Amino acid sequence: MESSEALFERAKKVMPGGVNSPVRAFRSVGLTPRFIEKADGAYIWDVEGNRYIDYVCSWGPMILGHNHPVIREAVEKAIKDGLSFGASTKREVEIAELMIDMVPHIEMVRMVNSGTEAVMSAVRLARGATGRDKILKFEGCYHGHSDCMLVKAGSSAVEEQGKPSSAGVPVGTAQDTLTAPFNDLAAVEELFRRYPGAIACVIVEPVAANMGVVGPDSGFLQGLRALCDKEGSLLIFDEVITGFRLAEGGAQSYFGVKADLVTFGKIIGGGMPVGAYAGSRALMEQVAPCGPVYQAGTLSGNPVAMAAGLAQLRYLHSHPEVYTALSEKASYLAQGLRKAAATTGAPVQINQVGSLVAPFFTPDAVHSFTSASKSDLKKYAAYFEKMLRRGIYLAPAQFEAMFVSYAHSAADLDETVQAARDVFAQL
Numbered sequence: 001m002e003s004s005e006a007l008f009e010r011a012k013k014v015m016p017g018g019v020n021s022p023v024r025a026f027r028s029v030g031l032t033p034r035f036i037e038k039a040d041g042a043y044i045w046d047v048e049g050n051r052y053i054d055y056v057c058s059w060g061p062m063i064l065g066h067n068h069p070v071i072r073e074a075v076e077k078a079i080k081d082g083l084s085f086g087a088s089t090k091r092e093v094e095i096a097e098l099m100i101d102m103v104p105h106i107e108m109v110r111m112v113n114s115g116t117e118a119v120m121s122a123v124r125l126a127r128g129a130t131g132r133d134k135i136l137k138f139e140g141c142y143h144g145h146s147d148c149m150l151v152k153a154g155s156s157a158v159e160e161q162g163k164p165s166s167a168g169v170p171v172g173t174a175q176d177t178l179t180a181p182f183n184d185l186a187a188v189e190e191l192f193r194r195y196p197g198a199i200a201c202v203i204v205e206p207v208a209a210n211m212g213v214v215g216p217d218s219g220f221l222q223g224l225r226a227l228c229d230k231e232g233s234l235l236i237f238d239e240v241i242t243g244f245r246l247a248e249g250g251a252q253s254y255f256g257v258k259a260d261l262v263t264f265g266k267i268i269g270g271g272m273p274v275g276a277y278a279g280s281r282a283l284m285e286q287v288a289p290c291g292p293v294y295q296a297g298t299l300s301g302n303p304v305a306m307a308a309g310l311a312q313l314r315y316l317h318s319h320p321e322v323y324t325a326l327s328e329k330a331s332y333l334a335q336g337l338r339k340a341a342a343t344t345g346a347p348v349q350i351n352q353v354g355s356l357v358a359p360f361f362t363p364d365a366v367h368s369f370t371s372a373s374k375s376d377l378k379k380y381a382a383y384f385e386k387m388l389r390r391g392i393y394l395a396p397a398q399f400e401a402m403f404v405s406y407a408h409s410a411a412d413l414d415e416t417v418q419a420a421r422d423v424f425a426q427l
């Protein structure tokens with residue numbers, strides 16, 4: 001048996017940081033990543049055979065739990081007929097029809113391979129459809145790693161044009177991305193005042209789930225809708241995390257706010273690499289081959305990925321009780337964690353929206369990136385390590401979410417709360 005330590009040593013020699021995606025390197029928590037061998041239901045097992053209750057759930061798509069038989073069987077059946085054709089299939093039509101049925105206000109769908117690609121394409125479409133170049137995003141919201149999204153706000157109020165947040169992002173590209181604090185409508189209004197007729201779209205995670213979990217304040221999303229309507233900008237909901245999770249109609253139905261374009265990610269692939277963007281027929285027909293906005297991909301609508309996604313979405317569509325159960329489970333967990341913190345006197349905030357949960361090690365309420373950033377990162381790292389030792393696998397970084405799945409049992413949730421109580425008392 002090769003240990004996680006040994007595999008990580010090998011990995012570091014052949015992959016940057018030993019990983020294919022930075023957060024997996026466990027640097028934020030100062031540990032060696034666990035190499036995962038298998039997963040089933042609410043659990044994952046590392047290569048040494050340790051079992052963990054998993055709250056990463058592949059960063060969201062495992063909404064029904066790992067290795068769900070309905071999805072696994074759909075994939076097994078699909079692979080017998082070939083892995084990729086680079087040509088149209090019936091399943092692409094079926095999944096688009098189903099998504100349109102489940103999600104309000106969308107009339108057409110384009111499949112891509114990841115959330116990053118979905119956002120990149122939706123932003124291009126927004127720019128193409130409006131003839132405007134600037135886009136507006138929110139501090140702490142994550143929209144994948146395309147150039148225009150790896151941008152931070154300028155350093156002063158008069159210098160609000162973006163600056164690259166990653167090497168390799170051109171300054172010119174970053175300048176077209178404006179950034180406002182999450183939940184700050186006045187800042188959005190101010191940016192529209194400064195750039196009249198220049199902002200193609202406002203893009204937002206309706207529930208920010210990449211700075212821990214931060215829900216929208218009452219009226220925030222409605223306010224964005226109103227401002228976009230007034231200014232002729234498009235509103236994009238990035239639903240890579242919230243789509244088919246908060247409700248079968250995602251954040252649009254959960255919060256009762258219409259978006260012009262919606263981006264989806266991993267969850268519509270049931271664990272396979274899939275993304276999509278969707279909107280009205282008038283907007284989506286701007287995309288090639290109907291319209292002038294170019295976007296393409298050999299693996300888009302891949303038959304095996306579509307089989308997995310279709311199976312997951314069909315299951316969710318025909319089992320509405322999943323959503324009630326997810327919310328109940330997450331509320332039970334969040335309340336248990338809050339009680340554990342209160343009992344031990346630990347200054348911990350527990351944010352929860354639907355089946356998304358996050359702890360912050362700060363005495364104050366968290367409703368923006370600034371308040372999220374007040375969380376004590378050393379405490380999160382210590383909490384992570386101690387929870388891991390107790391068999392609870394959390395996101396290996398503070399600024400991520402806990403994903404509760406349909407497979408988490410009451411016993412799993414109780415075990416998690418009991419472990420957290422012990423750990424809070426030691427921090």
Ligand code: HOZ
Nearest residue numbers: 021022023024059210400
């Ligand atoms: N960007 C993802 C977390 N928000 C990480 C995905 C991964 O490492 O799998």
